[in-house]
Amino acid sequence: MRLSPKPDLIEHLPRLRRYARALTGDVVRADDLVQDTLERALARLDLWQPGSDLRAWLFTLMHNLFVNQLRTRRPQDTALDEALDIPVSGGQMEALAARDMHAALVRLPDEQREVILLVGLEQFSYAEAAQVLGVPVGTIMSRLARARERMRHMLAGAPAVQLKVVK
Structure with a gap:
């Protein structure tokens, strides 16, 4: 019996951390999400199909864990922390633009933020x-279009577009 080689999960850590940070808006919660994702991946490695996209499988695990955490979180824990720790020095304009982009991104609904990040x-x-x-x-296409439009409005200082329900 020949065992298939174990996939290298470590090479995906930077992207997992970046996606987790963007999802949670918090370094500590992001690190916890990455750890939970890797624990689940290792525990269920036999479910991964060798030859399939390991990155997509890991991101799917992370997304599902994040959604589950949102569902079980108490209401007072659901607000995203908009305080950024981006230093304003040297490239002040770039840092301010990044801060504004991040602030707009965290105000998007989860479904739109996930799509724009992916x-x-x-x-x-x-x-x-x-x-x-x-x-x-x-x-995916419609969420992305709505997310881009909403980001454009927020970054331009305009109020977010409110869609009317037509019956």
Whole structure:
């Protein structure tokens, strides 16, 4: 009996940490989410299909853990901390733009933030993002369009677009 080689989870740590930080808005919670993700990945490594995209599988695990944590969190814990620890020095304008971008990003609904992070930051294809989030590709495309539009309005200082419910 020949054992298949274990995948290298360590090479995915920087991207997992970046995505977790963007999801949670907090370094400590992000590190906890990454640790929980890696623990689950190691415990369920036999469920990963060798030859399939390990990165997408890890991001799917992280997304599911994050959603589960949101569901079980007490109401007072759900507010994202918008305080940034981006130093303003040397490149003040870039730091201010990054701060504004982060502040707008954390104000997006979770569904839109996840899509914009996966497609925009992590360079997932629409199909890969759909697989990670467990939704159709069309849903990814519409969430991304709404997220981009909302970000444009927030960064321009305009109020977010409020959609009316038509019956």
